[in-house]
Amino acid sequence: MEVFINYILQFGNLNQQQMDFILSKAKPLELHKEGYFSEAGKIPRYVGFLLKGVVRFCYYNNKGEEITHSFVEEYNFVSDQQRFEAQIISSEYIQAETDCELLVFSKKDWDEIGNTILSWKEIENLILKNCLLKAIERRSPLVSEDATNRYLLFNEHFPGLVNRVPLSHVASYLGITQQSLSRIRRNVR
Template sequence: MNELVDFLLGFGRLAPMDIELIERKTEEVGVAKNTRLAKASQFIDELWFVKEGVTRVYYYTEKGEEITKYFIDELHFSSDANSFLYRIPTTSYVETITDCLLIKIPRSSFEVFSEKIPGWNELISRIVTQAMQDKVNRISPMLAETGKERYLKFMERYPALLNRIPLNLLASYLGVTKYSLSRIRKSM
């Protein structure tokens, strides 16, 4: 639970009694690999914080192709914040790609935090803003890069993820076929 509290403290102040409340109202949950945490067009009723493991966010194209939008590793939230915060259906799926240890924050607990923890909403706003900036910084450069350049940048930014992500999912994220990714890897 300390990982979640430390993460939150990076975005704002929490009194000892706020930390105690967070620890009481959240739950560590072991989740098996390939477990779907969220399904497109449904409402998100819990936030998931990744303590151990890797999850991914993905969607399906009109042709039924599965496209990985991004991966979430340790010490990040793995949920559709817009769906959770604004009670709108999510547009993506969220799935574990390794066995995970997650910290679950149910909607009811989140609402208690909003009522009882001074500055909670501002803290969450800072987290969401940072996540959006990270997403833009991750995706925007990829639009003008070749598959090889995207792979090299992925290796540079996320070396710890390379051996934890199946190649077909990495290829989907990079916007290449798994055969192209194999060729890229062999050429290096």
């Protein structure tokens, strides 16, 4: 809980009463490896803060291929925020890559926090902006780099993650085949 509060306090000031109120709305959720936090074809139920584990965001392209477009590690928010806020059907999956522990907020509780704490919307916007900037910072360099450099950048942005998640998901994220990834990993060592 302390990690969660410290994360939020990076984006704004809250008094003890406000922090206690936010924590009173948080519910623990354990998600087993390969379980879904959110699924395509369903309305996202929660905003979560990842205390332990790794999740990935993925979708199926028009050829039916599964595409991983991002990973989220411990001590970060996890949500399909746009669809959660609008309460509309998601087009992507958020899947646990490892066993995960989260603090989650239902739509009702998330809205109640926003309606009760005046500065919450500003804090929420700064958190969303931070998450978006991190995603762009991690994704953008991959577009112009060759496969080896994409792999090296992946390891720089996600140290040790390659040992925690299936290599097929890393290859999908990097836009290469699993065989190419294996070859690159052999040559880089």
